[in-house]
Amino acid sequence: MKRWLWMAVTVASMVCGTAAAVPAGGVGDTATQIVTLAGDHRLVVLGEYHGTAETPLLVADLMERYSRDNASVRLGLELPMSENAALARYLRSNGDADAREALRTSPFWRVKDGQHDGRRSRDMLAFIETLRVLRAQGRDIAVAGYDIEISAYDSDVDRDAEMATHVRQQFNALPSAARMLVLTGNVHAMLHPFEDAPPEMKHRTMAAFLLDLPLYSVRVEALRGHTWHCMSPCRAMPLLERPARDPVAETDPDRSYDVWVYLPELSVGTLTDR
Template structure:
């Protein structure tokens, strides 16, 4: 619990700006996707650390999958959803994406949480991302999507959860077709290669990404110049980002780096969260 409180405080402290910050503009994700592709190079495991609950990040990820899957390239997407949802995800990918299929997908246990636990991972924007994978697959692309998280409501503490998610991702990565690439969307703390230097000693436990360093990992933090995201900080609500001037992507090769790359979307806005 202490670690969760510190992580939440650190992430929110990095993000919060003035309460009356200007609304985020409609963000163009294409340029950001191109930056990630340019800098990630041949990396076969790209972990994308996000702010939960935005409209733009699922669009960015959909764009990345579309680009990476051109010319018969195999791409798999990992989402921060419980492994138990994978049967429903596979069933949806085989469907024609009609209203009945979409309703069957969004009425599985993952999509039903109490109001104070709605951390932003459940949104119509995420459903649209899953639909984009189904549509690409229907066109003949070699794409897929699966969850890698522990069960919702599990009593597993944060350290055990990060280790378990990494174990699931190891298994999924090792099962990839030869030469396939895997994209993983996760919270930006899970995506850290190492914890921040200013974390208290008792919070220096390993993150999910730190368990994946034996794989060809490329860790990307998805930042934005302005806007809002969704977080649960008594109560769950939209929180503003610090407004920044336009800037280039930030690369790091330091041995103790938190991320390999930080990119900046023009803006973020809160997505359309699904109702319980």
């Protein structure tokens, strides 16, 4: 069995009603914190470090929780919208080898070297398989990308504005009372820039374009571990180690996020390019 499929089966068993109903390693605790703190907000934006093994597990747990009792949940991923047809086909499939190969070889997943910014990992493919399993069990789940093509990146401002437009369109198309989760890089999830942010991070971010919506922005951090960074070259970088801490909610009008949550640890996932 290929590694990413083995991971998918493992994750699915953790979030789909088997004995291991809550993922190990504190992911389940963090998911509980997010559900509690986000409350009735219908648009929950999760600001992540790309390329970790734990964040897909966290979002899988959230999708399972939010889709209980016939609730409708939609997920936005930082993938080009041109991938949406392939995503939809896979989610409707039986997840067999042909379906997996079709998804794995679509343009987004076939990048090499410096383009490997962490969004393309076997952990993310396993996560998509978990969502397919949930749908097959009758959950009202749908997934779509909201990003633009890499070749269309003009500037960070233009890209964030375009992504916000796509997220807004997807949110406005939600069924009545449905909830939408959006997984994105932690800069895109910022409501306002940090006061001491460098000039290149002072632009209006995706979340800042959506402040009129019932949005709740979550910064997903960790107490220790490694994340994937693309800073010539792309590589694993250590996180600053912190003592255990509770979520930190922000209330200032110019806050960067609504809350910071802390996983016990983050580790770099397995990139799709061997």
